[in-house]
Amino acid sequence: MIKKKITILNSSGLHARPSAALVKLAGKFKSDFYIHMYGYRVNGKSILGVMTLAAEQGAELDIELDGPDEKEALEAIETLVANKFGMEDE
Amino acid sequence: MPFSSQPPIPIKEKISVDYLVEKLRERVNISLLACAAEKCGSDRFITEAELHRPGLALAGYVKLFTYQRIQVIGNTETQFLENLSEEEQKKAFRNLIQFEIPVIFLTDGNVLPFYLIEMAEEAQIPIYSTPYETTQFMYLLRDFLDDQFALQTMVHGAMVDVYGIGILIVGKSGIGKSEVALDLVERGHRLVADDVIMLTKKSSVLMASATTMSKHFMEIRGLGIIDVMSMFGIRSVRYQKRLEVIMELTLWDDTLEVNRTGLEHDHVKLLNVDIPLIQLPITPGKNITVIAEVIAMNHLLRHYGYDAAKAFQDRIKSTIAEKTKGMDPSMKRAIEYFEGDLE
Numbered sequence: 297m298i299k300k301k302i303t304i305l306n307s308s309g310l311h312a313r314p315s316a317a318l319v320k321l322a323g324k325f326k327s328d329f330y331i332h333m334y335g336y337r338v339n340g341k342s343i344l345g346v347m348t349l350a351a352e353q354g355a356e357l358d359i360e361l362d363g364p365d366e367k368e369a370l371e372a373i374e375t376l377v378a379n380k381f382g383m384e385d386e
Numbered sequence: 387m388p389f390s391s392q393p394p395i396p397i398k399e400k401i402s403v404d405y406l407v408e409k410l411r412e413r414v415n416i417s418l419l420a421c422a423a424e425k426c427g428s429d430r431f432i433t434e435a436e437l438h439r440p441g442l443a444l445a446g447y448v449k450l451f452t453y454q455r456i457q458v459i460g461n462t463e464t465q466f467l468e469n470l471s472e473e474e475q476k477k478a479f480r481n482l483i484q485f486e487i488p489v490i491f492l493t494d495g496n497v498l499p500f501y502l503i504e505m506a507e508e509a510q511i512p513i514y515s516t517p518y519e520t521t522q523f524m525y526l527l528r529d530f531l532d533d534q535f536a537l538q539t540m541v542h543g544a545m546v547d548v549y550g551i552g553i554l555i556v557g558k559s560g561i562g563k564s565e566v567a568l569d570l571v572e573r574g575h576r577l578v579a580d581d582v583i584m585l586t587k588k589s590s591v592l593m594a595s596a597t598t599m600s601k602h603f604m605e606i607r608g609l610g611i612i613d614v615m616s617m618f619g620i621r622s623v624r625y626q627k628r629l630e631v632i633m634e635l636t637l638w639d640d641t642l643e644v645n646r647t648g649l650e651h652d653h654v655k656l657l658n659v660d661i662p663l664i665q666l667p668i669t670p671g672k673n674i675t676v677i678a679e680v681i682a683m684n685h686l687l688r689h690y691g692y693d694a695a696k697a698f699q700d701r702i703k704s705t706i707a708e709k710t711k712g713m714d715p716s717m718k719r720a721i722e723y724f725e726g727d728l729e
Binding site for chain 1: 395540542559560580581582597599600603604605611
């Protein structure tokens with residue numbers, strides 16, 4: 297199991313489309329993916345779960361990955377977050 | 387199991403007196419009359435669910451005085467004060483308000499003399515009075531505070547009320563939890579929450595509800611997000627439901643041991659509450675929705691005192707006993723004589 301802190305960079309936060317991108321990416325990996333925020337833990341492969349967090353720009357999320365491909369998954373997720381979910385900042 | 391390792395959400399550390407009073411008026415329907423220091427309510431905080439009656443503190447014994455708790459002054463305390471002279475009353479009351487008390491409630495319509503109210507005002511300790519009887523008020527207040535300071539956790543799954551039994555469907559992402567929940571809703575059962583479920587411990591019961599954010603939304607793979615309430619109407623949802631059975635969907639695996647008789651019951655501990663667990667491997671041709679309904683009905687039957695697995699076992703035992711007594715060992719037909727049913 298690996299854990300890492302990530303920060304949301306998008307100016308409009310983790311709204312529907314970035315959440316969808318994150319969930320879709322996480323779903324490609326076998327590892328379990330959880331996000332911790334405000335003491336809550338949600339399943340990172342569930343779009344409703346991720347959107348419930350309503351993470352704003354600058355919000356810090358602790359992500360937790362557990363499984364055979366956790367390293368690759370973490371790398372991919374980090375890249376996605378750093379690229380602002382591949383979205384033009386609106 | 388992925389859900390049993392769910393950490394509890396940190397408990398609320400404190401609630402302000404203002405919040406408490408507002409919610410008691412709104413939610414619990416208690417009339418509360420502000421007597422003193424109403425404005426200080428936003429800076430006074432309650433940190434525990436316990437209540438205290440400050441009889442001994444008024445009498446002068448303050449060694450173990452739990453001043454940080456809500457203080458309830460009922461008939462006993464009021465009558466004790468009434469039997470004192472004004473000076474003695476002030477002295478007794480000072481014993482109390484020298485501490486940082488969050489709030490004082492006067493129950494049963496009791497009142498305090500104006501000079502004591504003034505003292506509380508000065509010490510910035512809010513006082514409210516209520517017409518409720520002391521024990522009744524304390525019961526309502528405790529119930530409210532227990533809920534506010536209750537243990538909570540968040541689980542991933544789908545929570546449905548099936549024939550009045552709260553079933554939580556869990557399993558890996560993409561296994562079809564939401565689809566089963568949707569199917570159940572279609573058949574007239576009620577959705578509590580999908581995907582993000584808040585569990586709150588209330589005495590030895592776990593209550594499930596949605597979060598304000600995800601309330602009655604659902605994600606169906608390939609379709610996106612749907613709103614169950616506007617699609618199926620108000621009868622298809624409910625706010626809260628006691629969690630009674632967990633149904634875990636798993637992929638079929640030959641090495642997996644599945645329960646074949648129903649004589650043993652698996653349990654899982656969530657927030658230290660034992661919840662019956664049913665593990666259901668998914669195989670082609672299996673109608674999970676119907677099985678969910680059967681789980682609910684079986685649970686109800688067991689509650690009403692009928693356990694099918696036990697009844698069957700009793701039948702086997704009595705047959706074996708008959709055989710050992712030398713009775714006819716041959717397998718019998720379910721009826722002894724076919725009447726002429728030639729249709």
